[in-house]
Amino acid sequence: MIQADFNSxxxxxxxxxxxxxxxxxxxxxxxxFSEFNGRVNTAKRNMALHKYHDEKFIGIxxxxxxxxxxxxxxxxxxxxxxxxxxxxxxxxxxxxxxSRFQLGGIIEQNDLEEICAEDEWKYSKNIELQSxxxxxxxxxxxxxxxxxxxxxxxxxxxxTSFGNIFSSVHNSDSFDNYTTNDNFISSLPFxxxxxxxxxxxxxxxxxxxxxxxxx
Numbered sequence: 001m002i003q004a005d006f007n008s009x010x011x012x013x014x015x016x017x018x019x020x021x022x023x024x025x026x027x028x029x030x031x032x033f034s035e036f037n038g039r040v041n042t043a044k045r046n047m048a049l050h051k052y053h054d055e056k057f058i059g060i061x062x063x064x065x066x067x068x069x070x071x072x073x074x075x076x077x078x079x080x081x082x083x084x085x086x087x088x089x090x091x092x093x094x095x096x097x098x099s100r101f102q103l104g105g106i107i108e109q110n111d112l113e114e115i116c117a118e119d120e121w122k123y124s125k126n127i128e129l130q131s132x133x134x135x136x137x138x139x140x141x142x143x144x145x146x147x148x149x150x151x152x153x154x155x156x157x158x159x160t161s162f163g164n165i166f167s168s169v170h171n172s173d174s175f176d177n178y179t180t181n182d183n184f185i186s187s188l189p190f191x192x193x194x195x196x197x198x199x200x201x202x203x204x205x206x207x208x209x210x211x212x213x214x215x
Contacts (some may be wrong), residue, residue, distance in 0.1 A: 002173055003180070003206040006166050007137055010204055011037050011073055018180065018206050026066050026211035033206070036070070039116060043074035046115050052080065052105075057145065059098060059106035061085035064190050064213050067112040069199055072144070072190070074115070081142040083157065084191040093155075101145065101157065139163030146193045160193070168197060169204045178205040185210045 004013040014023075015037035023033040031039075052058055058075050060082045062068050075082045083101055085094060098106060107115065143162045147155040172178075184202040186209060188195035202209035 001178060002170060002204045004204055006139075006162075009077065011040060011077075014203060014206050021180065021206065022208050023203075024066050024069070024209050024211055031066060036066075039070050039118070040073045040077060042118050043070050043115050044077050046117065047074055047078060050115070052078070055080050055104050057081050057083050057101045057103055059083045059085050059094075059101070059103045061087060061089070061094065061106055061191075062109040062112055063087060064186050064195070064211055065112065066211055067116045068190055069211070070116050071107060071112055072196070076143060081144050081159070083145040084147070084196065086147065086155070086191050087189065097155075097157070137162055144196065146191070146196065158193075165197070165200050166204070169201050172201060173205065178207060180206040182207040183210060184208070186212055
């Protein structure tokens with residue numbers, strides 16, 4: 001059962017309903033929904049310090065991890081649509097995608113630690129901290145960009161809206177009747193639509209997600 005309304009900051013709602021419930025488990029470490037929400041806020045602040053808030057899209061190229069999900073969630077909370085890069089792409093392919101979406105930069109594996117660092121935040125009156133999600137959320141608002149496999153040509157970027165995500169989870173839930181006692185496993189890379197949707201199913205239903213690397 002979906003635990004948040006469409007017109008809300010989904011993570012904030014879930015964290016307030018189930019603050020002490022385990023949200024993610026990875027590398028023998030567990031993190032609650034409240035802790036995840038707090039780390040997303042910290043990452044959002046760190047992204048502001050690094051000027052990422054001026055972007056419409058931001059590239060992310062990294063392996064599956066809780067830090068990956070924190071960064072994706074922080075960008076979305078900022079109103080920035082993450083462009084999910086395949087870790088298998090060559091430098092040339094990444095440059096082409098970066099140009100196509102006019103990305104100011106790409107957040108890579110080594111950048112995740114810096115963005116998710118809890119000691120980097122410094123208070124500044126010039127940084128806007130409020131969530132951009134609730135006030136600007138519409139069904140067609142871009143949430144993220146995922147890519148086709150490219151098996152018949154160049155990989156094509158597909159802009160996926162908040163409405164697409166919510167409807168997909170709703171339709172899956174209507175068949176599978178998800179509960180807060182379920183445990184999902186990240187069996188696919190998060191840059192794959194099937195992989196990132198596992199995250200949103202677990203989040204919206206208040207379920208636990210075990211994060212594993214597909215490699």
